[in-house]
Structures are given as structure tokens and as C-alpha cells.
Amino acid sequence: MAAAAEPEQIEKFLDGLKYDDKGLVVAIAQDVDTGAILMQGFADRTAVRSTITKRQATFFSRSRQAQWTKGETSGNFISVKSIHLDCDKDSLIYLGVPDGPTCHTGAHTCYYSQVDGDDGAAAVEGGGKHGQEEALTTLYELEETIQKRRTEAVKEGDKPSWTRKLLDNPELLCKKIREEAGELCETLENDEGKERAASEMADVLYHSMVLLNLQGVGMEDVLAKLRGRFGTSGVEEKANRPPKSKQAHRTG
Amino acid sequence: MAAAAEPEQIEKFLDGLKYDDKGLVVAIAQDVDTGAILMQGFADRTAVRSTITKRQATFFSRSRQAQWTKGETSGNFISVKSIHLDCDKDSLIYLGVPDGPTCHTGAHTCYYSQVDGDDGAAAVEGGGKHGQEEALTTLYELEETIQKRRTEAVKEGDKPSWTRKLLDNPELLCKKIREEAGELCETLENDEGKERAASEMADVLYHSMVLLNLQGVGMEDVLAKLRGRFGTSGVEEKANRPPKSKQAHRTG
Ligand SMILES: [Zn+2]
Ligand SMILES: [Zn+2]
Ligand SMILES: [Zn+2]
Ligand SMILES: [Zn+2]
Ligand SMILES: [Zn+2]
Ligand SMILES: [Zn+2]
Ligand SMILES: [Zn+2]
Ligand SMILES: [Zn+2]
Ligand SMILES: [Zn+2]
Structure with missing residues (x-):
């Protein structure tokens, strides 16, 4: 401001x-x-x-x-x-x-009805359920998909989704996150080009969001943190430079 | 759909x-x-x-x-x-x-003027410059800040910003990204709580976005990739499971 x-x-x-x-x-x-x-x-x-x-x-x-x-x-x-x-x-x-939900109905936003939902255009007549038909951009659509994978029952004999496998196996998940971060770095180190960089960043983001789901953290919380750090131009440097105590901890 | x-x-x-x-x-x-x-x-x-x-x-x-x-x-x-x-x-x-810029002026969006900009409310009278006064949410504001750090001249004797240091030192940047990914994993492994998880994810996101800037990749490109993978529900599993050839490469 x-x-x-x-x-x-x-x-x-x-x-x-x-x-x-x-x-x-x-x-x-x-x-x-x-x-x-x-x-x-x-x-x-x-x-x-x-x-x-x-x-x-x-x-x-x-x-x-x-x-x-x-x-x-x-x-x-x-x-x-x-x-x-x-x-x-x-x-x-x-x-x-x-400060909280915007709509008088208690929904996060007023746009909680989707035209042409699963039941066709008429679905909107009955209103929508918050979080199910809200206008979600790609990042939040992904967040919701991860949450669905977490709560849905996997039928006996059915293979669980990859997301569900990661949710059920924190060790595998963390291994993947470290691996994907490495692959993202390699796109720069080996000059692998824009396509690979975007793709590896998508991998990092997706796997990290699975971890956030397990921790009960939303991307909204993460972005609010970033706003706190970068919102006032100039203070960026300080907030993002690793604190002394932490550096000590790392090297100590 | x-x-x-x-x-x-x-x-x-x-x-x-x-x-x-x-x-x-x-x-x-x-x-x-x-x-x-x-x-x-x-x-x-x-x-x-x-x-x-x-x-x-x-x-x-x-x-x-x-x-x-x-x-x-x-x-x-x-x-x-x-x-x-x-x-x-x-x-x-x-x-x-x-398909491309939405505004007839060539701006990405029609909302390229900001009230109460650097020159006060009157600034809007002269219109705004695209990318400078556009309505940007936190993620894209951060993206723009990183870009500014890249292009701005650092005066002799002034300490460069942390972002600029990372931009100028890909080795340091990649070290940080791997480190931050590890710290994000540790929040789950050591049950460090929501606050730490959100904070470490903010670290991962920020440092990764510095790398993306060096590669000339925008978060928009990354999100478009994710939409391609998750857009049609059900295909998520396939797209995100590591391909066979890559697994072979990894273990080989
Ligand atoms: Zn409303
Ligand atoms: Zn209305
Ligand atoms: Zn990858
Ligand atoms: Zn909100
Ligand atoms: Zn326009
Ligand atoms: Zn734009
Ligand atoms: Zn208008
Ligand atoms: Zn960190
Ligand atoms: Zn766009």
C-alpha cells in the first residue's frame, strides 16, 4: 500500500x-x-x-x-x-x-453453484454445496482432489490412486518430495529447458501439497505467510534470509 | 466438465x-x-x-x-x-x-490501473503500465518482485537483496531448494505442526520460484501443466505415477 x-x-x-x-x-x-x-x-x-x-x-x-x-x-x-x-x-x-466466509449462506464465496454440474444445468436450481461446486482455480481444484482421495473409500481389489498411496505412506511421500526437488534443481544445473522446469515444478508442488494435506495446512495459509514476508517491499530480504540461530543449528 | x-x-x-x-x-x-x-x-x-x-x-x-x-x-x-x-x-x-491478452489495450487483463498507486489516486488517470499496477494476487506479486530483483541495478556499496544473491548464484539456489524440501519433509517426519509446515512450504515455493525465474518459466505455466494432469478426474493417477522409463533410469 x-x-x-x-x-x-x-x-x-x-x-x-x-x-x-x-x-x-x-x-x-x-x-x-x-x-x-x-x-x-x-x-x-x-x-x-x-x-x-x-x-x-x-x-x-x-x-x-x-x-x-x-x-x-x-x-x-x-x-x-x-x-x-x-x-x-x-x-x-x-x-x-x-475475515471469514463471505456469503450470508456461510459459504466461503457467493459463487458456490456450478452450471452444468454432474446433474446438468438444472443442478444449480437446488444450489450447490460449498467446497463441491465453488469456482475453484487450478491450484484449489488440485487441493480438493487430494482431499477427496484422502476421504474416499478404496474398494477391495481396486488399486488405490497414486495420491492415496502417498497419503498412506509418509516415508514414500517424503522420499518423493526430496527426489522431485532434486529433479527441479537438475533442470537448472543441466539446462534442461522450460518444459522440464515447469513439469518438475508441477511435481514439487503436487507432492508438497499432499504433505500439506496430511498436516492440515492449506495453500491459502502458505500464501498468507508469503504475503506477510513480501507484502511490504524491501523487508523481503530480511524475512527470507535464514535466521542466524537457524544457520547455527544447521552448521552446528 | x-x-x-x-x-x-x-x-x-x-x-x-x-x-x-x-x-x-x-x-x-x-x-x-x-x-x-x-x-x-x-x-x-x-x-x-x-x-x-x-x-x-x-x-x-x-x-x-x-x-x-x-x-x-x-x-x-x-x-x-x-x-x-x-x-x-x-x-x-x-x-x-x-488465448492471449484480454484487454483491447494489449494488457493481460482489463484491470491494469491501481487506485492509490505510488503517485496517489490520481495516478489512475494516466492509466497503468501492464505488469506494474495490475491486480496481482500474492503468488504473482511475489513472481513480479523476483523479476524486479533480477532487473534492478544494485548500487555500488549496497548489499544485494537475498533474492538477487540467489539469482546470481545458481549453486547456492539449488542448495537452498534441496535444503528447504528437506525441512518441509521434516515437519511431517518430526510432527512439527501446522505453522512450521506452512512456513517451510513458503520457503520451498519462494526458492523454487527464483529458479523458475532463471529458467524463464511462470507459475502460470506450472499450473497449466497441473490442470492438464488433474483436469479430468481419474486420469490423475496415471499422469502422476512416475513413468516406467524414468523409474528404470532412477534405479538403473
Ligand atoms: Zn452470497
Ligand atoms: Zn449477486
Ligand atoms: Zn519429477
Ligand atoms: Zn480465502
Ligand atoms: Zn480492457
Ligand atoms: Zn499480466
Ligand atoms: Zn468495464
Ligand atoms: Zn526453511
Ligand atoms: Zn493466463
């Missing part, structure tokens, strides 16, 4: 927005760590100003014709880290950290 | 949408791999139907009062992998893979 903008700069920015015939722009709240689209609403000039100055995602309700700050009833506010504007200036992204 | 929905199921779904007084719902195109919000438009009943059946992100232009498929002029279509609906049924996510 850069230095706070001056009031006159904010008003100038608000002047530049392309409001629709009701005086609104679209406002999309997005999770800064996971990239999940949490909810979409509309914002009038006052709601955008409030979001800029108070750093909490604020909207204008078309049905209630009133401004509202997400979380004012549920307690789950969205802390806004940065605000982004699209090319024709009628749509904003509030990029931030939600 | 599940089996294609029947036409009557699609019409039933389209009946259930809450269109505004102009017959439109909001439609947000999101990159399935990176989670980046590519663009936001509106869609009428016909545009949503077209997106469901043709699997290309399609909108209704309010200014031109006409349906348009993203890419019909630029050639950069967005292949839609799944469609998600929000809780009050007036907003859709088109989750997909863009």
Missing part, C-alpha cells in the same frame, strides 16, 4: 469513474491470497470513497437503496489491500483479505 | 437467473490457472446460453446493444471450463483459459 491519497486526488479519481444511469459501478471483491472471487456488488461514489479511505469493502445495495459495508452485520469484513480499475472505468476490483 | 446439459435444462437454468431491468446479469471472466480477473461485462439470456453451449465467453454490449463473443475481433477467445453463479443469481463467473 502506497502513501494514502490526498482528499482532492480521491475526488478527482471519483470524478473519472463511468457511473451507469443509476450512479453505480460494478465492484468485485477478490481474495488477495487465493484469487477467489468472493462476491460482486455495485458501488456508488460514496461507497467507493469509503472503501478507499476506510479500507473495508463497501457497496451500494440496489434492493435496499443504501450503502453497506460487507461485514457490518456478519462481522466478516473484507480488508482491502488495493483497488483496481478496468480500462473503461466502470468496474473495480477490491483486492483484500476476508 | 460434466456431460453437456440438455437444452431444456439450460432453458430452466436461464429462467432462474435474476436479470436486471435491462435483462442483464453481470459476467466476470476469470483465468482458471492464475485466478486473475480478466474482464467484466454483462450478459443477456442469449449470451449466457451461447457461453454454455459454445464454451466461449460471450457478453452483451450495453453501448452497442449487441451480443459479442470475446475474441471475435482480436482472435483472443476465452475458452470457458466452467460457469458459476452467485447466491442471488444475478452474477456469473466464466472460469476459463484466455
